Amino acid sequence: MADPQSTEPTVVVDDLHVVYRVYGAGGDRGTAATALFRILGRRRRPSIREVHAIRGMSFVAYRGDAIGIIGRNGAGKSTLLRAIAGLLPPERGAVYTMCEASLLGVNAALLEDLTGERNVVLGCLAMGMSKREIKEKFEHIVDFSGVGEFIHLPMKTYSSGMGSRLRFAIAAAKSHEILLIDEALATGDAEFRVKSHARIDELRRQAGTVFLVAHDLEEVEDTCNRVIWLEQGTIVEQGEDVIGIIDRYIDASGGEKVTRDPVTRKRISAPEPAPA
Amino acid sequence: MRSPRLNSPGQLLETAGVPAATQHAPGADVPAGSLAALAAQHGLKPSAERPHLRVYLRELARRWSFIMGFATARNIAMYTEAKLGQMWQVLAPLLNAGVYFLIFGLLIKGVSRGVPDYLVFLVTGVFVFSFTQRTFISTSKVITDSLPLIRALQFPRASLPLAYVMIELQQMLLSLLVLFGLVLLRGEPLTWNWLLVVPATILLIMFNAGIGLFAARTGARVNDFAQLLPFLMRTWLYVSGVIYSVQQVVVQHAQNFGWVTTLLQLNPAAIYITLVRDSLLASQRASAFGAKPYNAANCYAWAGTARPPGVSRSAWITATTQVSNGRTPPGHPLSQYGSAYCHPTFVSTHLWQLGAGWAIVALILGFWFFWRKEVNYGRG
Numbered sequence: 001m002a003d004p005q006s007t008e009p010t011v012v013v014d015d016l017h018v019v020y021r022v023y024g025a026g027g028d029r030g031t032a033a034t035a036l037f038r039i040l041g042r043r044r045r046p047s048i049r050e051v052h053a054i055r056g057m058s059f060v061a062y063r064g065d066a067i068g069i070i071g072r073n074g075a076g077k078s079t080l081l082r083a084i085a086g087l088l089p090p091e092r093g094a095v096y097t098m099c100e101a102s103l104l105g106v107n108a109a110l111l112e113d114l115t116g117e118r119n120v121v122l123g124c125l126a127m128g129m130s131k132r133e134i135k136e137k138f139e140h141i142v143d144f145s146g147v148g149e150f151i152h153l154p155m156k157t158y159s160s161g162m163g164s165r166l167r168f169a170i171a172a173a174k175s176h177e178i179l180l181i182d183e184a185l186a187t188g189d190a191e192f193r194v195k196s197h198a199r200i201d202e203l204r205r206q207a208g209t210v211f212l213v214a215h216d217l218e219e220v221e222d223t224c225n226r227v228i229w230l231e232q233g234t235i236v237e238q239g240e241d242v243i244g245i246i247d248r249y250i251d252a253s254g255g256e257k258v259t260r261d262p263v264t265r266k267r268i269s270a271p272e273p274a275p276a
Numbered sequence: 277m278r279s280p281r282l283n284s285p286g287q288l289l290e291t292a293g294v295p296a297a298t299q300h301a302p303g304a305d306v307p308a309g310s311l312a313a314l315a316a317q318h319g320l321k322p323s324a325e326r327p328h329l330r331v332y333l334r335e336l337a338r339r340w341s342f343i344m345g346f347a348t349a350r351n352i353a354m355y356t357e358a359k360l361g362q363m364w365q366v367l368a369p370l371l372n373a374g375v376y377f378l379i380f381g382l383l384i385k386g387v388s389r390g391v392p393d394y395l396v397f398l399v400t401g402v403f404v405f406s407f408t409q410r411t412f413i414s415t416s417k418v419i420t421d422s423l424p425l426i427r428a429l430q431f432p433r434a435s436l437p438l439a440y441v442m443i444e445l446q447q448m449l450l451s452l453l454v455l456f457g458l459v460l461l462r463g464e465p466l467t468w469n470w471l472l473v474v475p476a477t478i479l480l481i482m483f484n485a486g487i488g489l490f491a492a493r494t495g496a497r498v499n500d501f502a503q504l505l506p507f508l509m510r511t512w513l514y515v516s517g518v519i520y521s522v523q524q525v526v527v528q529h530a531q532n533f534g535w536v537t538t539l540l541q542l543n544p545a546a547i548y549i550t551l552v553r554d555s556l557l558a559s560q561r562a563s564a565f566g567a568k569p570y571n572a573a574n575c576y577a578w579a580g581t582a583r584p585p586g587v588s589r590s591a592w593i594t595a596t597t598q599v600s601n602g603r604t605p606p607g608h609p610l611s612q613y614g615s616a617y618c619h620p621t622f623v624s625t626h627l628w629q630l631g632a633g634w635a636i637v638a639l640i641l642g643f644w645f646f647w648r649k650e651v652n653y654g655r656g
Contacts, residue, residue: 008318009315009320010320011320012311012312012314012315012320013311014312014315015311082427083323085323085427086324086325086651087427088324089651089652090324094312094315094322095322095324096315096320096321096322096323097321097323098318098320100323100430101323101430102429102430103427111350111353111425113353114349114352114353118345121345122349125342126339126342126425126429126431126435127429127431128335128338128339128431130341131341171429
């Protein structure tokens with residue numbers, strides 16, 4: 001297999017800091033009187049709380065990279081993706097991208113009231129595909145998503161798995177140069193995972209860059225050639241030693257140890273517990 | 277399946293120009309300049325950078341099918357839960373006009389005084405104004421409504437408010453069909469003037485697109501805007517001559533509050549409403565300012581003011597009885613409306629120019645205003 005790797009950077013993250021401002025985080029009693037005094041006194045809302053979600057990250061992603069991002073809840077994984085997609089402004093530092101990055105997340109519902117069919121068409125139109133292109137790809141998208149007859153029903157009737165499968169299918173229909181996937185595959189069933197892994201590989205071969213946030217470490221191991229381990233908004237470790245980093249992450253977070261074949265370093269499914 | 281690189285850890289992607297910190301090195305300091313230089317060298321752009329205006333317009337033009345598709349889909353989805361379904365698109369404006377007619381046409385007689393064919397006058401005003409009103413209110417929520425879509429896909433965000441304008445346009449066009457029927461039923465003639473509805477509607481679309489873009493950005497940034505909007509819209513409705521004749525107020529107050537009456541007339545909503553009324557209704561054209569040679573007695577009698585200086589008592593009595601309450605004496609179906617005998621004003625003679633001016637200014641400013649914050653929409 002030809003190495004898809006090149007030395008052309010597609011994403012450069014340069015000392016990135018992201019700060020969320022959360023409104024209504026408590027602080028004042030939230031009554032009309034306190035609001036009035038605050039405005040009269042030209043004071044800032046005390047209820048604005050700052051959350052320093054990313055504290056100085058730097059890395060470079062190249063064409064053909066599939067980068068897994070791992071870390072505990074709240075480590076800043078999704079924030080990082082949203083910053084790369086340009087949806088969150090950096091407080092300090094910068095994110096440079098070769099082109100617009102497409103973020104694909106489980107929570108990214110399209111138009112819930114509309115049928116899957118219309119969502120496919122609208123999603124593709126929004127991505128700038130022509131009507132003819134959509135007609136050509138429509139069957140493929142529906143097949144890929146595997147929602148079957150549900151394609152004629154409103155998306156609000158979908159199970160969460162079906163919804164995210166359809167969203168992935170729509171987003172993957174176009175070859176994105178930079179695709180950011182936020183746990184999109186975790187909800188799919190086994191068959192869908194195989195298909196989506198194949199599609200991610202394909203996207204990588206089309207000289208794209210894929211970022212994958214997943215709690216399912218096996219998925220990262222199977223899909224990614226690089227991994228970034230985040231903890232409290234900073235990078236703990238990153239590199240191409242996917243298996244090594246994952247094992248150290250499991251150690252640090254107190255997860256169950258993975259048994260590996262000493263030669264291939266592939267996972268060995270845990271042996272049946274011996275009868276007492 | 278593994279790519280060969282996975283099995284050869286250690287062969288990192290170090291190349292010239294890439295600092296060593298891209299390797300796993302916790303806490304390693306990256307010289308800030310070098311990464312930026314690397315990015316610049318390969319032509320990477322900051323991800324949160326606003327596209328150039330020309331690029332943005334081109335991308336937006338490419339999304340035309342999306343805008344129309346989105347509008348149609350939303351319109352269909354809006355009434356799917358209702359038994360009568362799409363019927364509501366026609367029923368809603370009719371009921372709306374019915375309520376206004378009940379109150380201002382039948383219960384409170386004062387406002388319909390001096391207005392020929394008040395029913396169609398009112399319904400035209402309600403339909404035209406509700407296009408603007410609904411656009412304003414719905415676009416102020418468009419960014420919040422579409423957050424999932426914005427966060428999932430990259431596209432020029434201006435497509436969304438424009439799609440909402442198209443949703444309301446479809447509603448407006450259906451309302452216009454209803455209006456055509458109503459106007460014919462009331463015995464107004466079908467003339468070539470009806471064609472003027474087309475340019476009037478186009479100007480109105482441009483104007484609404486402009487204010488829609490303005491409302492979309494304002495609503496997205498300031499949540500309080502949505503609370504304030506209903507009051508703003510009601511005030512606008514009452515100053516726009518939807519339910520009464522602005523012209524009458526102008527004549528009544530021209531002496532003392534000249535500049536206020538000019539402002540009232542310059543109000544874009546009033547201009548577009550008047551344009552559509554003048555196009556569709558022969559009775560409105562016949563009663564427009566300056567449609568007849570100036571006659572102070574007739575004009576002021578129609579406006580319901582006191583006898584103006586320079587008008588003899590006998591002429592005043594004749595005038596007030598003739599145009600009293602705006603009722604046409606039999607045999608003179610359209611000619612007796614006193615407003616026709618008033619002096620034309622600057623606004624009344626430049627309606628099309630002013631309508632076009634408002635449309636262009638609103639569209640350009642609204643677009644520029646929205647585009648300035650393009651990268652901020654959808655941010656938490």
